[in-house]
Amino acid sequence: MARERTPASPSQAEPAPTTEPRSLLDNLRSAEHATALLALADLVGATESAGLVLPSLGMEIPVRGRTDFLVQLGGVPPETAARLAVLLRIGVAVVAAEEAAEPATVTHMWAPAVGDLVHDIAADKVGSFHGLDDAGRWLLRPPAGGEPWPVDPSGVRAADVSDRLRAEAALTTARHRAGRVG
Structure with a gap:
């Protein structure tokens, strides 16, 4: 047509x-x-x-x-598509809670972009956001690299200045240990 x-x-x-x-x-x-x-x-x-x-x-x-x-x-560029997918998944949880006439359990209304630093409150660890696992939990990776860990989005907050300093210190330490100070 x-x-x-x-x-x-x-x-x-x-x-x-x-x-x-x-x-x-x-x-x-x-x-x-x-x-x-x-x-x-x-x-x-x-x-x-x-x-x-x-x-x-x-x-x-x-x-x-x-x-x-x-x-x-x-x-759209892949980065925009990935960000849109994260926002849609978060929105699906909110809409499902509203349709079920239950109070929404989502305590945040933001979604980090891939690579953004966040703070896992329960583990008291800083990590970079790397997407979602099959259960809808956020996957965070240590700033200096390593295995990602899953976390409930309600237990995460945006990284503040001290979190960013911790991440930078971890990166500097990892580079020093690898012989790449700089």
Whole structure:
């Protein structure tokens, strides 16, 4: 089916009203178009607030006589895709808790990017975030390298200045032991 691609922009609007009577199909198309534009604007706002840019985000406008508008996510760099996957997994837990009418057990509303330093509160260890395991726990790796360990996201906080100093000290010690001071 031939489609016209429209980039995401706030200037998208329904065409100016005409004096001709509108058919039921035209009214349905207008409602579907408005729904698609709202969904597109909501997605743009959500991704921007998460610090993500989806450069190919847009909407496909169907050929005349059809009403199936499609929001196109487009292509993104691997780092953006990985960050989006982390945010979606966290969001799934929140939505599932809300739908179950249970209080949300998620105590944080942030997601580190791969490589960000965080502090495992229970283990009192600093590690860099490396993704999720199959159980949805965050995988942290020691700053100087080594095996990652899983941790419940609710037991992790963002690394502060002292955590960053600990990480830098661990890296310096590891380099010194390996004979690569610097």
